[in-house]
Structure formats: structure tokens, C-alpha cells
Amino acid sequence: MERFVAHASRWLPRVAGVARHSTWIVHQDDDLRFNRGWLLNVGVALARTTDACDYFAVHDIDLLPTSARLPYDAVPETATHLSPPGVHPEYIYPSFKGGAWLFTWEQLTAFDGYSHAYWGWGQEDDDLGARMRRANVAHGAALKYPGPREEPSDAAAAAAANETCTGRVAKCDHDPTERDCGIYPYAALLTMFHDIPEATTSAGLRLPASRSMVEGACFVHAHVGGFSRDLIEEKAPDLISRTSDAFQEGRTWDDVVAGTFRADETTGFERLVPRECDGGAGGVFGGGGEVAPVPGHGFALDALELVDVDVIDGVAEEVRASSHPAMDALGDLPRTAWSGNEYLRRTCRRANSGAAAAAAAGATEKKKALPWTSSYARARVRLTCDEDQYPWCVDEKRRAMNTVASS
Numbered sequence: 001m002e003r004f005v006a007h008a009s010r011w012l013p014r015v016a017g018v019a020r021h022s023t024w025i026v027h028q029d030d031d032l033r034f035n036r037g038w039l040l041n042v043g044v045a046l047a048r049t050t051d052a053c054d055y056f057a058v059h060d061i062d063l064l065p066t067s068a069r070l071p072y073d074a075v076p077e078t079a080t081h082l083s084p085p086g087v088h089p090e091y092i093y094p095s096f097k098g099g100a101w102l103f104t105w106e107q108l109t110a111f112d113g114y115s116h117a118y119w120g121w122g123q124e125d126d127d128l129g130a131r132m133r134r135a136n137v138a139h140g141a142a143l144k145y146p147g148p149r150e151e152p153s154d155a156a157a158a159a160a161a162n163e164t165c166t167g168r169v170a171k172c173d174h175d176p177t178e179r180d181c182g183i184y185p186y187a188a189l190l191t192m193f194h195d196i197p198e199a200t201t202s203a204g205l206r207l208p209a210s211r212s213m214v215e216g217a218c219f220v221h222a223h224v225g226g227f228s229r230d231l232i233e234e235k236a237p238d239l240i241s242r243t244s245d246a247f248q249e250g251r252t253w254d255d256v257v258a259g260t261f262r263a264d265e266t267t268g269f270e271r272l273v274p275r276e277c278d279g280g281a282g283g284v285f286g287g288g289g290e291v292a293p294v295p296g297h298g299f300a301l302d303a304l305e306l307v308d309v310d311v312i313d314g315v316a317e318e319v320r321a322s323s324h325p326a327m328d329a330l331g332d333l334p335r336t337a338w339s340g341n342e343y344l345r346r347t348c349r350r351a352n353s354g355a356a357a358a359a360a361a362g363a364t365e366k367k368k369a370l371p372w373t374s375s376y377a378r379a380r381v382r383l384t385c386d387e388d389q390y391p392w393c394v395d396e397k398r399r400a401m402n403t404v405a406s407s
Contacts, residue, residue: 007314009374010203016072022051023376030382031399037114037124045211049347055233059100062172062222066163079107084141086167089212089221092181098125111135111266119393143167146173165218206314267296300382301340309374
């Protein structure tokens with residue numbers, strides 16, 4: 001986490017040309033299974049209301065961008081997959097929709113953001129593709145397949161080709177966005193990667209050795225020496241949610257491959273924020289929603305902090321954490337399961353009135369006063385789940401640990 005912040009805060013302005021940005025990281029502090037889609041929606045909503053962000057790089061925290069060819073600086077005319085097949089170091093099949101995306105606010109709201117229905121590892125990115133297809137939201141890849149590779153003329157050209165992020169899979173001669181370059185068996189897939197050695201950035205941050213399926217180095221994968229699939233293959237029962245047959249209907253791997261994955265229609269942005277927060281024409285939120293959060297949308301905001309990070313002996317470390325100025329400006333939130341929604345309601349009112357700009361400016365000035373430049377907003381949240389509808393949402397091990405700790 002600190003490594004991602006330290007890297008991004010320097011890489012974005014110096015390499016990608018992004019002069020102004022804010023980084024938000026959302027922690028799920030409850031005894032439920034990890035819900036990536038819901039956390040991403042919360043992060044986007046917090047960044048929109050608190051920092052008035054216009055476009056968003058929605059990101060896996062274990063992907064560290066390294067190629068200047070990745071268009072983080074371009075406000076996307078269409079939703080842009082920053083890590084499509086041929087760029088993501090691990091996933092090389094055409095329907096892959098995970099990793100990192102670049103969206104404008106209008107694009108996100110057009111397909112209602114991410115679903116909150118997927119508890120555990122996987123499927124929320126498949127649902128993302130289905131949502132964009134259902135809403136007719138166009139999307140493209142950050143780098144397009146450049147065509148079959150040419151034989152390098154000499155050793156120097158071969159070395160340069162191996163370092164450049166091209167959009168090709170290293171050991172695959174066709175377009176990975178059109179035809180699968182390999183998924184199963186996993187043992188065969190592992191023969192396709194190449195090593196990316198440990199490196200140190202100009203800011204002194206050590207990037208771990210990693211491996212990649214693609215030509216060149218587009219991202220460094222923070223799973224040191226492995227892939228997330230390594231964990232999935234070893235610990236699948238603990239990581240992948242066990243859902244019902246009815247829920248999985250239309251959501252199988254065959255549906256993913258065929259492009260017919262059934263999108264969730266019950267959760268998303270529209271009902272995450274109260275209706276009174278939409279602000280009317282030109283407001284921060286575009287409309288929709290209920291007066292109070294409905295099941296699958298309520299969340300508690302336990303803490304919102306501004307965290308400062310410094311690089312010490314090559315390692316990124318948290319050096320200071322304080323209450324976020326936006327939280328200070330709002331006063332105490334009610335200690336309820338819906339305090340996060342209440343934060344969005346209050347902050348959105350202030351954003352629509354222009355008051356949030358002062359809080360954002362205060363956070364910026366606070367950063368300038370520090371001897372380091374890396375900082376991020378850290379939100380600690382607790383999600384809610386209807387256990388009758390989604391009994392698989394509970395992480396039994398975490399619940400047992402929390403029960404022992406509190407007894």
C-alpha cells in the first residue's frame with residue numbers, strides 16, 4: 001500500500017505527466033468477505049465529493065505502472081482499460097476486464113459503477129464488462145495490439161524490444177484481445193512468463209522482482225515472485241466465494257468467454273448516495289438514489305485520514321497519519337452502519353455549495369507544509385450484507401477471530 005502511494009506520487013507527475021491527482025485507498029474493516037466492487041464505488045464517491053475529482057484511475061493496488069506509454073494523463077473520451085490483455089502482467093484472455101481502468105465521472109455513472117453483489121475473489125470485473133455492454137458504454141484498450149512482431153536486427157534491438165511495453169504477449173503471436181493466449185492448464189501458463197529484475201526508482205524506492213506474460217515491462221506486479229493466481233490455485237476455497245447455483249446462473253466461466261455474463265441489476269452507484277445529495281443539474285452526483293441507503297448500499301465510515309509516506313532505505317513507510325481536513329470540517333458523524341452514506345450526503349451538499357473546495361485546498365496546503373510529497377487519503381469502512389440473501393458474504397474465519405478477540 002505505502003509502496004504504491006510512494007511510487008504513484010512520483011511516477012504520475014514525472015513520467016505520466018499527471019500534474020494534479022489525489023490517491024484514495026479504502027480499507028474494509030469488518031468480518032465480511034472482500035468486496036472489491038463496493039470498495040471501488042466508495043472510493044470514487046469519496047474522491048468525487050471530497051476532492052472534486054473529474055476522472056478516475058480505478059486500480060488494483062498490486063499493479064505498479066512503469067511504462068510512459070500508459071495514458072494516465074489523458075482524460076478518456078471512452079472508458080479506457082489501462083491493463084488489457086497484452087499489458088496486464090498476468091491475465092491474457094480477451095474478456096479480461098480487471099486490473100486498472102481510467103473513467104470519467106460521466107462514464108462511471110452511465111453504467112452505474114461497480115456491483116456490490118460479489119463477495120470474495122473474482123467476478124466483479126466480469127460484471128463490469130457486462131454493465132458497460134448493457135449500458136452501451138464504449139471502451140477501449142490503453143495499448144492496441146501492434147501486429148505480429150518482427151525479428152530484431154541485432155542484439156541491441158532485441159534488448160530494446162524486451163524493455164518496451166508493446167501490447168503483445170511475449171510468447172504469443174496473435175492479438176490477445178481477440179483470441180486467448182492461454183489460461184489452462186496453469187502449469188503450461190507458467191512457462192510463458194519472463195522475469196523482471198528488482199529495480200530502484202530515481203526517488204530511491206525499491207521495486208520488487210516480478211514476472212510478466214507480456215512483452216516488456218508495463219506494470220510491476222507486487223506479488224513478489226508470483227501471481228495472484230498462485231494463491232488462487234493453492235487456497236481457492238478460502239479466497240473464492242461459494243455462491244448459490246441460482247446466483248451463478250449466467251455467471252459461469254463459459255459466460256465470461258462467450259461475452260454473455262449476466263450483470264447484477266440490484267446494486268451500484270445509483271443507490272449508494274441519498275437522493276438529496278444529487279444537487280440537481282450540474283451537481284456532483286448525477287441523480288437517482290433513495291432517501292436512505294437500501295440493502296446492499298449502506299456502509300459505515302469509521303475513519304478518514306490523511307497519511308504521509310516517506311521512502312526510507314528503499315522502503316516506503318507510513319510516517320504520519322492525521323484526521324482528514326474534510327472530516328474535521330463536517331464534525332462528528334453518527335456512529336451507525338450508515339455513517340459513510342451520511343458523510344457522502346453532507347460532503348456532497350458542501351461540494352454543491354462550493355464549500356468542499358476549501359477543505360480540498362486545506363488538504364493540499366497541509367501536504368505542502370510537509371518535508372515529503374507522498375500522501376494519500378485512507379478510509380476505513382464497514383460494509384453491510386443481507387446474510388439471508390447472500391449467506392456467503394461472511395468470512396467465517398474473520399468472524400471467529402473477532403468473536404474471540406471481543407470475548
